[in-house]
Amino acid sequence: MELTWIKYFVELAHEGHMTRTAEKLGVSQPNLSMVIKRLEQELGVPLFDRVGRRITLSDYGKAFLPYATKTLSAIESGKRAVLEVKGIYDRNITLATTGTTFLFGLLKDFIKQYPDVRVRQFIVSPEEASSMLKMGKADFAITSPPLSDEELCTTLIYEDKILLATSRDHHLSREESIDLRDLKDEPFIDLVENYTFRKLTDEMCQLAGFTPNIVFEGEIVLMAELVEEGLGVALIPESIMRLYPDFPVKVIPIRYPEYTRKVGLSWYKHSHMGKYKEAFREF
Structure with a gap:
Protein backbone atom coordinates (compact mmCIF):
# COMPACT_ATOMS: atom_id res chain seq x y z
CA MET A 1 0.00 0.00 0.00
CA ALA A 74 1.19 11.96 10.93
CA ILE A 75 3.33 12.21 7.79
CA GLU A 76 2.76 15.98 7.64
CA SER A 77 3.66 16.32 11.31
CA GLY A 78 6.84 14.33 10.66
CA LYS A 79 7.78 16.63 7.78
CA ARG A 80 7.17 19.66 9.97
CA ALA A 81 9.33 18.27 12.75
CA VAL A 82 12.22 17.78 10.31
CA LEU A 83 11.81 21.26 8.84
CA GLU A 84 11.71 22.78 12.30
CA VAL A 85 15.09 21.22 13.03
CA LYS A 86 16.27 22.97 9.86
CA GLY A 87 14.68 26.21 11.14
CA ILE A 88 12.24 26.54 8.23
CA TYR A 89 8.77 25.24 8.90
CA ASP A 90 7.88 26.82 12.21
CA ARG A 91 8.13 30.30 10.72
CA ASN A 92 5.17 29.54 8.45
CA ILE A 93 1.64 29.51 9.91
CA THR A 94 -1.34 28.57 7.76
CA LEU A 95 -4.84 29.64 8.82
CA ALA A 96 -8.17 28.33 7.58
CA THR A 97 -10.84 30.91 8.37
CA THR A 98 -14.51 31.47 7.66
CA GLY A 99 -14.09 35.24 7.43
CA THR A 100 -11.72 38.15 7.85
CA THR A 101 -13.34 40.71 10.16
CA PHE A 102 -12.40 38.89 13.37
CA LEU A 103 -8.73 38.48 12.39
CA PHE A 104 -7.40 42.00 12.07
CA GLY A 105 -6.52 42.80 15.66
CA LEU A 106 -5.12 39.32 16.36
CA LEU A 107 -2.93 39.18 13.25
CA LYS A 108 -1.74 42.77 13.50
CA ASP A 109 -0.46 42.32 17.05
CA PHE A 110 1.05 38.87 16.37
CA ILE A 111 2.93 39.97 13.24
CA LYS A 112 4.28 43.02 15.07
CA GLN A 113 5.60 40.81 17.85
CA TYR A 114 6.90 38.07 15.50
CA PRO A 115 7.96 39.87 12.29
CA ASP A 116 9.93 36.86 10.97
CA VAL A 117 6.85 34.62 10.84
CA ARG A 118 4.97 34.25 7.57
CA VAL A 119 1.18 33.89 7.93
CA ARG A 120 -1.05 32.58 5.13
CA GLN A 121 -4.85 32.68 5.24
CA PHE A 122 -7.42 30.65 3.30
CA ILE A 123 -11.11 31.58 3.48
CA VAL A 124 -13.12 28.36 3.53
CA SER A 125 -16.29 26.81 4.92
CA PRO A 126 -16.30 25.32 8.45
CA GLU A 127 -16.31 21.83 6.91
CA GLU A 128 -13.29 22.64 4.74
CA ALA A 129 -11.48 24.16 7.72
CA SER A 130 -11.95 20.97 9.72
CA SER A 131 -10.69 18.86 6.82
CA MET A 132 -7.62 21.08 6.29
CA LEU A 133 -6.65 20.71 9.96
CA LYS A 134 -6.95 16.93 9.90
CA MET A 135 -5.01 16.60 6.65
CA GLY A 136 -2.21 18.89 7.79
CA LYS A 137 -3.02 21.61 5.25
CA ALA A 138 -3.65 24.22 7.96
CA ASP A 139 -2.15 24.78 11.39
CA PHE A 140 -5.14 26.59 12.88
CA ALA A 141 -8.74 27.35 12.02
CA ILE A 142 -10.46 30.53 13.16
CA THR A 143 -14.16 30.03 12.55
CA SER A 144 -17.62 31.16 13.39
CA PRO A 145 -19.28 29.07 14.67
CA PRO A 146 -16.42 27.31 16.50
CA LEU A 147 -15.64 23.83 15.17
CA SER A 148 -16.95 20.86 17.11
CA ASP A 149 -15.02 17.66 16.38
CA GLU A 150 -13.54 15.05 18.70
CA GLU A 151 -10.28 15.07 16.71
CA LEU A 152 -9.84 18.83 17.15
CA CYS A 153 -9.06 21.08 20.10
CA THR A 154 -11.17 24.24 20.11
CA THR A 155 -11.15 27.27 22.36
CA LEU A 156 -13.57 30.21 22.29
CA ILE A 157 -11.77 33.45 21.36
CA TYR A 158 -14.65 35.86 21.89
CA GLU A 159 -18.33 36.54 21.28
CA ASP A 160 -19.40 39.28 18.91
CA LYS A 161 -22.71 41.14 19.30
CA ILE A 162 -24.85 41.63 16.21
CA LEU A 163 -25.84 45.26 15.60
CA LEU A 164 -28.11 47.13 13.19
CA ALA A 165 -26.40 49.62 10.87
CA THR A 166 -28.38 52.51 9.38
CA SER A 167 -27.57 55.81 7.71
CA ARG A 168 -27.15 58.70 10.14
CA ASP A 169 -30.39 60.31 8.97
CA HIS A 170 -32.47 57.09 8.87
CA HIS A 171 -35.79 57.29 10.71
CA LEU A 172 -34.53 54.60 13.16
CA SER A 173 -31.09 56.13 13.76
CA ARG A 174 -32.09 57.81 17.03
CA GLU A 175 -33.44 54.63 18.61
CA GLU A 176 -31.51 53.31 21.62
CA SER A 177 -32.28 49.71 20.66
CA ILE A 178 -34.21 47.88 17.95
CA ASP A 179 -36.70 45.03 17.79
CA LEU A 180 -35.88 43.22 14.55
CA ARG A 181 -39.58 42.52 13.99
CA ASP A 182 -40.00 46.22 13.24
CA LEU A 183 -37.71 45.93 10.20
CA LYS A 184 -39.73 43.50 8.09
CA ASP A 185 -40.53 46.21 5.53
CA GLU A 186 -37.01 47.68 5.36
CA PRO A 187 -34.65 47.05 2.40
CA PHE A 188 -31.55 45.12 3.54
CA ILE A 189 -27.93 45.32 2.43
CA ASP A 190 -26.29 41.96 3.12
CA LEU A 191 -23.27 39.72 2.65
CA VAL A 192 -23.35 37.06 -0.05
CA GLU A 193 -24.88 33.72 0.93
CA ASN A 194 -21.66 31.70 1.28
CA TYR A 195 -20.59 33.65 4.38
CA THR A 196 -21.36 31.95 7.70
CA PHE A 197 -22.30 35.37 9.14
CA ARG A 198 -24.98 35.67 6.45
CA LYS A 199 -26.48 32.38 7.60
CA LEU A 200 -26.60 33.78 11.14
CA THR A 201 -28.38 36.99 10.11
CA ASP A 202 -30.87 35.04 7.97
CA GLU A 203 -31.59 32.95 11.06
CA MET A 204 -32.19 36.09 13.11
CA CYS A 205 -34.70 37.43 10.59
CA GLN A 206 -36.51 34.10 10.46
CA LEU A 207 -36.81 34.13 14.25
CA ALA A 208 -38.23 37.65 13.96
CA GLY A 209 -40.87 36.29 11.58
CA PHE A 210 -39.81 37.56 8.16
CA THR A 211 -37.54 36.98 5.18
CA PRO A 212 -35.41 40.09 4.58
CA ASN A 213 -35.97 42.11 1.42
CA ILE A 214 -32.35 42.07 0.21
CA VAL A 215 -31.62 44.74 -2.38
CA PHE A 216 -27.85 44.20 -2.49
CA GLU A 217 -25.41 41.38 -1.64
CA GLY A 218 -21.68 42.06 -1.48
CA GLU A 219 -18.62 42.76 0.65
CA ILE A 220 -18.66 44.58 3.98
CA VAL A 221 -16.99 47.85 2.90
CA LEU A 222 -19.35 48.38 -0.05
CA MET A 223 -22.26 47.45 2.21
CA ALA A 224 -21.31 50.33 4.52
CA GLU A 225 -21.23 52.79 1.64
CA LEU A 226 -24.71 51.76 0.50
CA VAL A 227 -26.08 51.95 4.05
CA GLU A 228 -24.51 55.39 4.43
CA GLU A 229 -26.39 56.52 1.30
CA GLY A 230 -29.67 55.37 2.86
CA LEU A 231 -30.26 52.54 0.37
CA GLY A 232 -30.96 50.00 3.09
CA VAL A 233 -30.09 48.76 6.57
CA ALA A 234 -27.62 46.02 7.48
CA LEU A 235 -26.85 43.57 10.27
CA ILE A 236 -23.16 43.71 11.17
CA PRO A 237 -20.84 42.24 13.82
CA GLU A 238 -19.67 44.59 16.56
CA SER A 239 -16.04 43.80 15.68
CA ILE A 240 -16.49 45.73 12.42
CA MET A 241 -16.60 48.94 14.44
CA ARG A 242 -13.24 48.06 16.01
CA LEU A 243 -11.80 47.21 12.61
CA TYR A 244 -13.21 50.32 10.93
CA PRO A 245 -13.61 52.95 13.69
CA ASP A 246 -14.60 55.57 11.09
CA PHE A 247 -17.35 53.38 9.61
CA PRO A 248 -19.80 55.95 8.16
CA VAL A 249 -22.97 54.45 9.66
CA LYS A 250 -25.03 54.60 12.84
CA VAL A 251 -25.06 51.33 14.80
CA ILE A 252 -27.90 50.36 17.13
CA PRO A 253 -28.12 47.41 19.57
CA ILE A 254 -30.75 44.77 18.78
CA ARG A 255 -32.90 43.84 21.78
CA TYR A 256 -34.82 41.07 19.96
CA PRO A 257 -33.65 38.59 18.97
CA GLU A 258 -30.42 39.11 20.89
CA TYR A 259 -27.74 37.20 19.02
CA THR A 260 -23.98 36.87 19.33
CA ARG A 261 -21.45 35.47 16.90
CA LYS A 262 -19.07 33.01 18.60
CA VAL A 263 -15.55 32.86 17.18
CA GLY A 264 -13.29 29.91 17.97
CA LEU A 265 -9.67 28.85 17.44
CA SER A 266 -9.12 25.17 16.54
CA TRP A 267 -6.16 22.88 15.85
CA TYR A 268 -5.68 19.16 15.21
CA LYS A 269 -5.00 17.49 18.55
CA HIS A 270 -2.25 15.24 17.14
CA SER A 271 -0.37 17.97 15.28
CA HIS A 272 3.23 18.88 16.09
CA MET A 273 3.82 22.50 17.10
CA GLY A 274 7.04 24.46 17.31
CA LYS A 275 7.61 27.56 19.38
CA TYR A 276 5.99 30.03 16.97
CA LYS A 277 2.83 27.98 16.56
CA GLU A 278 2.68 27.54 20.31
CA ALA A 279 3.05 31.31 20.59
CA PHE A 280 0.20 31.87 18.14
CA ARG A 281 -2.05 29.43 19.99
CA GLU A 282 -1.41 31.20 23.28
CA PHE A 283 -1.51 34.74 21.84
Missing part, protein backbone atom coordinates in the same frame (compact mmCIF):
# COMPACT_ATOMS: atom_id res chain seq x y z
CA GLU A 2 1.49 3.33 -1.08
CA LEU A 3 1.06 6.70 0.59
CA THR A 4 -0.23 8.16 -2.68
CA TRP A 5 -3.09 5.66 -2.66
CA ILE A 6 -4.15 6.85 0.79
CA LYS A 7 -3.93 10.50 -0.27
CA TYR A 8 -6.12 9.85 -3.33
CA PHE A 9 -8.62 7.90 -1.25
CA VAL A 10 -8.98 10.69 1.35
CA GLU A 11 -9.41 13.38 -1.32
CA LEU A 12 -12.06 11.34 -3.15
CA ALA A 13 -13.85 10.61 0.13
CA HIS A 14 -14.12 14.35 0.87
CA GLU A 15 -14.94 15.44 -2.69
CA GLY A 16 -17.36 12.63 -3.61
CA HIS A 17 -16.79 13.13 -7.34
CA MET A 18 -14.18 11.40 -9.51
CA THR A 19 -13.64 14.18 -12.07
CA ARG A 20 -13.38 17.00 -9.53
CA THR A 21 -11.00 14.96 -7.37
CA ALA A 22 -8.75 14.18 -10.34
CA GLU A 23 -8.63 17.88 -11.24
CA LYS A 24 -7.84 18.83 -7.65
CA LEU A 25 -5.02 16.28 -7.48
CA GLY A 26 -3.69 17.18 -10.92
CA VAL A 27 -3.98 13.64 -12.28
CA SER A 28 -6.08 12.00 -14.98
CA GLN A 29 -9.38 10.37 -14.05
CA PRO A 30 -8.24 6.93 -15.32
CA ASN A 31 -5.14 7.20 -13.12
CA LEU A 32 -7.27 8.06 -10.07
CA SER A 33 -9.66 5.18 -10.80
CA MET A 34 -6.74 2.76 -11.14
CA VAL A 35 -5.24 3.83 -7.80
CA ILE A 36 -8.56 3.44 -5.98
CA LYS A 37 -9.06 0.02 -7.59
CA ARG A 38 -5.60 -1.12 -6.43
CA LEU A 39 -6.31 0.06 -2.90
CA GLU A 40 -9.63 -1.78 -2.85
CA GLN A 41 -7.94 -4.92 -4.18
CA GLU A 42 -5.27 -4.77 -1.48
CA LEU A 43 -7.88 -4.33 1.25
CA GLY A 44 -10.20 -6.87 -0.35
CA VAL A 45 -13.31 -4.71 0.02
CA PRO A 46 -15.09 -1.94 -1.94
CA LEU A 47 -14.38 1.45 -0.35
CA PHE A 48 -16.97 3.37 -2.36
CA ASP A 49 -20.53 2.96 -3.56
CA ARG A 50 -21.01 4.36 -7.04
CA VAL A 51 -24.38 5.80 -8.07
CA GLY A 52 -24.07 7.52 -11.45
CA ARG A 53 -21.40 10.19 -11.20
CA ARG A 54 -21.81 10.49 -7.46
CA ILE A 55 -19.47 8.47 -5.25
CA THR A 56 -20.10 7.84 -1.57
CA LEU A 57 -18.15 5.91 1.04
CA SER A 58 -19.19 2.32 1.65
CA ASP A 59 -19.32 1.02 5.21
CA TYR A 60 -15.78 -0.28 4.66
CA GLY A 61 -14.68 3.13 3.41
CA LYS A 62 -16.22 4.88 6.41
CA ALA A 63 -14.29 2.55 8.72
CA PHE A 64 -11.01 3.12 6.84
CA LEU A 65 -11.24 6.93 6.45
CA PRO A 66 -10.28 8.09 9.98
CA TYR A 67 -7.16 5.90 9.93
CA ALA A 68 -6.21 7.09 6.46
CA THR A 69 -6.64 10.71 7.57
CA LYS A 70 -4.50 10.17 10.67
CA THR A 71 -1.80 8.55 8.51
CA LEU A 72 -1.57 11.61 6.26
CA SER A 73 -1.60 13.93 9.25
